[in-house]
Amino acid sequence: xxxxxxxxxxxxxxxxxxxxxxxxxxxxxxxxxxxxxxxxxxxxxxxxxxxxxxxxxxxxxxxxxxxxxxxxxxxxxxxxxxxxxxxxxxxxxxxxxxxxxxxxxxxxxxxxxxxxxxxxxxxxxxxxxxxxxxxxxxxxxxxxxxxxxxxxxxx
Amino acid sequence: xxxxxxxxxxxxxxxxxxxxxxxxxxxxxxxxxxxxxxxxxxxxxxxxxxxxxxxxxxxxxxxxxxxxxxxxxxxxxxxxxxxxxxxxxxxxxxxxxxxxxxxxxxxxxxxxxxxxxxxxxxxxxxxxxxxxxxxxxxx
Numbered sequence: 076x077x078x079x080x081x082x083x084x085x086x087x088x089x090x091x092x093x094x095x096x097x098x099x100x101x102x103x104x105x106x107x108x109x110x111x112x113x114x115x116x117x118x119x120x121x122x123x124x125x126x127x128x129x130x131x132x133x134x135x136x137x138x139x140x141x142x143x144x145x146x147x148x149x150x151x152x153x154x155x156x157x158x159x160x161x162x163x164x165x166x167x168x169x170x171x172x173x174x175x176x177x178x179x180x181x182x183x184x185x186x187x188x189x190x191x192x193x194x195x196x197x198x199x200x201x202x203x204x205x206x207x208x209x210x211x212x213x214x215x216x217x218x219x220x221x222x223x224x225x226x227x228x229x230x
Numbered sequence: 231x232x233x234x235x236x237x238x239x240x241x242x243x244x245x246x247x248x249x250x251x252x253x254x255x256x257x258x259x260x261x262x263x264x265x266x267x268x269x270x271x272x273x274x275x276x277x278x279x280x281x282x283x284x285x286x287x288x289x290x291x292x293x294x295x296x297x298x299x300x301x302x303x304x305x306x307x308x309x310x311x312x313x314x315x316x317x318x319x320x321x322x323x324x325x326x327x328x329x330x331x332x333x334x335x336x337x338x339x340x341x342x343x344x345x346x347x348x349x350x351x352x353x354x355x356x357x358x359x360x361x362x363x364x365x366x367x368x369x
Contacts, residue, residue, distance in 0.1 A: 080280045171274035214238035
């Protein structure tokens with residue numbers, strides 16, 4: 076559930092909207108289960124991609140329906156980290172904020188690919204199935220997204 | 231295959247290794263700039279968790295939705311249903327296999343629905359343990 080919530084929060088930047096989306100995804104998944112057909116086993120299971128596909132649809136619907144003002148929950152989350160070493164924590168926080176800002180400013184498709192790869196830890200194949208792209212196209216998309224992030228992080 | 235595609239494949243393998251590896255900056259000096267950026271994102275992009283009260287609320291809603299969907303089916307069943315369904319599940323595929331309202335599919339939905347609902351509960355319990363084991367963290 077945390078993975079779906081994470082994806083929704085990155086997309087909406089609104090904790091309340093992310094909760095609404097998460098609830099909608101799982102209720103939709105429960106009602107749609109009779110139509111789900113497993114087409115793989117183990118790491119090849121299609122269940123995860125099916126669930127994320129529902130999430131993408133619910134997120135898209137939520138965006139059309141609701142235009143609440145985004146907050147900064149991610150920055151808030153970073154601020155809640157326990158500062159064992161204040162100096163190191165400050166440096167880490169600065170680095171994290173710059174990286175996060177660089178990701179959030181990417182074009183939508185690149186940002187989504189990076190979030191799915193690094194936060195949700197989906198493979199390029201799984202992301203491709205979700206986004207309607209080939210595995211190779213997703214690899215190139217992620218490569219270009221990382222080049223963009225790298226350039227934005229350069230001093 | 232273009233140079234970009236080759237680089238993208240190489241980077242994808244590096245990302246797989248980074249995602250499977252331990253957290254922290256180890257290896258940064260020996261890897262390429264993009265792999266180092268990938269490692270940075272792995273380390274700093276937060277995995278966010280919803281409020282525990284929301285998890286409890288959602289688990290209750292899913293359990294209620296599951297009951298609403300399946301109680302009328304299971305409650306009045308006078309004879310044991312499992313042996314018949316289990317026996318049929320090992321038989322040759324029938325027309326029922328294409329019918330989502332067939333008992334086999336409803337049972338599958340029940341089991342998988344239970345998995346979703348209990349998965350939420352288990353996730354909630356795991357998060358409680360995790361939160362109690364540390365003094366700070368996300369949400």
